[in-house]
Amino acid sequence: AQSVAQPEDQVNVAEGNPLTVKCTYSVSGNPYLFWYVQYPNRGLQFLLKYITGDNLVKGSYGFEAEFNKSQTSFHLKKPSALVSDSALYFCAVRALPSVGRYSSASKIIFGSGTRLSIRP
Amino acid sequence: DSGVTQTPKHLITATGQRVTLRCSPRSGDLSVYWYQQSLDQGLQFLIQYYNGEERAKGNILERFSAQQFPDLHSELNLSSLELGDSALYFCASRGATGLAGEESGELFFGEGSRLTVL
Numbered sequence: 001a002q003s004v005a006q007p008e009d010q011v012n013v014a015e016g017n018p019l020t021v022k023c024t025y026s027v028s029g030n031p032y033l034f035w036y037v038q039y040p041n042r043g044l045q046f047l048l049k050y051i052t053g054d055n056l057v058k059g060s061y062g063f064e065a066e067f068n069k070s071q072t073s074f075h076l077k078k079p080s081a082l083v084s085d086s087a088l089y090f091c092a093v094r095a096l097p098s099v100g101r102y103s104s105a106s107k108i109i110f111g112s113g114t115r116l117s118i119r120p
Numbered sequence: 121d122s123g124v125t126q127t128p129k130h131l132i133t134a135t136g137q138r139v140t141l142r143c144s145p146r147s148g149d150l151s152v153y154w155y156q157q158s159l160d161q162g163l164q165f166l167i168q169y170y171n172g173e174e175r176a177k178g179n180i181l182e183r184f185s186a187q188q189f190p191d192l193h194s195e196l197n198l199s200s201l202e203l204g205d206s207a208l209y210f211c212a213s214r215g216a217t218g219l220a221g222e223e224s225g226e227l228f229f230g231e232g233s234r235l236t237v238l
Contacts, residue, residue, distance in 0.1 A: 034226055043122060043210055043229035090163060107176045108153065108227060112162040
């Protein structure tokens with residue numbers, strides 16, 4: 001079964017320090033991995049994705065993520081945190097459809113979310 | 121603005137009632153996803169439609185049903201509502217840009233419909 005784990009419910013970082021939000025996954029075949037951010041009372045916004053190629057993926061707002069196949073991880077990082085980065089962050093993985101199903105069928109499974117709090 | 125529109129934004133109803141949530145995907149997007157977000161359960165995948173047909177199913181209760189219409193808008197029907205159905209319901213759409221593009225494409229989320237069951 002496909003799954004995503006975000007082991008930390010909350011991450012607290014001082015402004016200007018580097019931040020890491022952890023994500024590990026389990027999926028059949030090659031994974032498509034995503035990070036989304038959710039601000040209060042808003043829908044999720046896409047940050048970045050890994051499909052293939054370079055293991056370090058750069059995204060919006062200065063965020064980047066590192067794909068590690070051997071550790072089945074896709075951690076979100078930023079070199080210098082801003083107070084405005086405080087939000088709820090979700091990791092997601094595309095799960096392959098069952099054998100014989102349409103290629104356009106794909107579950108996209110989200111982790112439980114990590115609340116990032118940046119203190120001034 | 122993601123381009124995905126959800127109505128209503130807020131809905132308060134009583135147990136046992138039935139409600140319909142509506143989603144209009146981004147122009148040209150064929151895939152529509154429904155998710156439920158509750159405080160203690162994160163974001164749960166409910167169901168996916170592609171060009172009017174159901175394509176993937178998640179943890180959707182039998183009391184819930186959905187459909188996607190020829191104009192590609194989608195509706196999520198929730199019936200015999202219980203207190204535990206109170207949640208934010210999100211719709212998201214994804215474009216079809218060829219097999220590889222569709223498989224790798226990110227989702228665009230609406231602002232959600234907040235359902236409160238009293």
